[in-house]
Amino acid sequence: MKLKEAHYEFIHLWGNFGSQWGINKTMAQVHALLLVSEDAMSTDDIMDALSISRGGANMNVRELMTWNLIYKVSKLGDRKEFFEAEKDMWEVSKRITRERKRREIEPLMHHLVRLKRVDKNEKGAESFTKMLGDIERLVDRVDKVSDTLMRAEENAFFGSIIRLLK
Amino acid sequence: MKLKEAHYEFIHLWGNFGSQWGINKTMAQVHALLLVSEDAMSTDDIMDALSISRGGANMNVRELMTWNLIYKVSKLGDRKEFFEAEKDMWEVSKRITRERKRREIEPLMHHLVRLKRVDKNEKGAESFTKMLGDIERLVDRVDKVSDTLMRAEENAFFGSIIRLLK
DNA sequence: CAATACTTTCAGTATTTATTGAAAATTTGT
DNA sequence: ACAAATTTTCAATAAATACTGAAAGTATTG
Incomplete structure (x- = not known):
């Protein structure tokens, strides 16, 4: 297979995968385009x-810039803005995780905590608040583990834990 | 706040959260409805x-049944089918993870492997295949860690690793 | 086996989400 | 300060996605 085809x-x-996970398909495609591009690209290049x-x-x-997945770069003697992607996929994964956490998980957690303040004397309130608590604990645990995963490369201790899992 | 309101x-x-993550909003709402319901519900109950x-x-x-998140149950003396949700949120999380892996991650991985077979002599092929490899390794690692996370409750050794992260 | 109760399907429709393109705003060079 | 180049905005439109409801299909009962 030719490189261009690939x-x-x-x-x-990447576009299809992204859209299955709630990321705009075109945004994922622009990201993929910049990931495979050797050089920074202008808006016109991307349109094209x-x-x-x-x-x-x-x-x-x-x-994509608000997600910190691409950067603005300027080319000498050109007025246009050019863009290039963060190429370190580990860093990419960290940033996507961080951003989704900030935008979606944290607001969700906030609401769960609020809903736990339901009248405790109604029948069924207990099992409901137990469920909310379970979701919180679960999200929290996933969060802790993903933090650890993300730090694994920077930290010998956590790195060695991760290697245990291989 | 009243329990019904909550x-x-x-x-x-749950519906909004689901739709941000590529899960049909109504499906997530039906799931949430059955999660909070004390009793199994019929199709008419859900419609209502x-x-x-x-x-x-x-x-x-x-x-939802193909995701193994709800079960069909029958009530004695009633011809209708009733549905109830798996209430163990840990189990719920395991099943969602398992299903998304099977439906989405595995096909993605298969394609990445295929794309790595690009002509190696073209300029730029190396960095491209390196990136594909990095994505594979990353997904693989997340996969291993989530497997471990999922087994933590069933296994003292992995459980103790998880507790280290708290 | 026919009537009844219930479930499934799917073409048509509605809703949500994303895209276009031209006008407005901004930035840069002279 | 002006003109040219570039970026941003957003109302209109298109595309994708989800929902409805009635008809067809199935299962159960007496």
Whole structure:
């Protein structure tokens, strides 16, 4: 298979995978495009490569920047902005995790805590609050473990724990 | 807050959370409804509680069964089918993880392996295959750790590792 | 075996979500 | 300060996704 073909397939794969996980398909494709691109790309390059509008390219590029997955770079003697992706996939995974946690998990947890303040004397209140507590504990545990996973490379102690699991 | 209100809010919370993660909102709501319900519910009960059509109730209930998140139960002297949710949230999390892995992660991994077979002599092929390999290793590691997490309650050794992370 | 109770299907429709493209805003160079 | 280049916004539109409801299909009962 030719490299260009493989790039093309990867971009579509990443787009579909992203959309199954609640990430806008085009945003995932722009990300994939920049991941496989050797050089930084301008908005026009991206529009051209993915056949999307200027508005779409701009929107998705900016959204990817708020996720810290791509950076703005400037080319000497060119007025345009260029973009390049963070290429360290470990770092990519950390940033996606961090961002989803901040945007989605934390608000969810906040609501769960609030719902636990239901009238305790009603029949059924106990099993309901137990369930809320279980969800909290579960999310918290996943959170702790993913933190650890993310720190594994930077920390010999946690790294050795992770290696135990191989 | 009244228990009924809290149930109502939980159902909507779960629905919104689900849809942010690529799970059909109504399906997540049906799941939440059965999670908070003390008794098994019929299709009519669900239609009524969530104001959805018979078709929708049926579709979502069946989909939830393929995820092993709810069970069909029969009530003596009643011809209808009733449904109840798996209430152990740990088990729920295991099943969602297992199912998404089977449906989404495994096909993704298969494609990544395939794309690594790109022509190796083209310029840029090396960095591309390195990236694919990095994604594979990353997914694999997350997979191993989540397996471990899931087994933690059943296994003293892994359980003690998890407790280290608290 | 026919009537009844219940479940499933799916074409049509509604809703949600994403995209376009042109106008407005901003930035840069002279 | 102006003009040109570039970026951003957003109302209109398109595309994707989900839902409805009635008809067809199945199972159960007497």
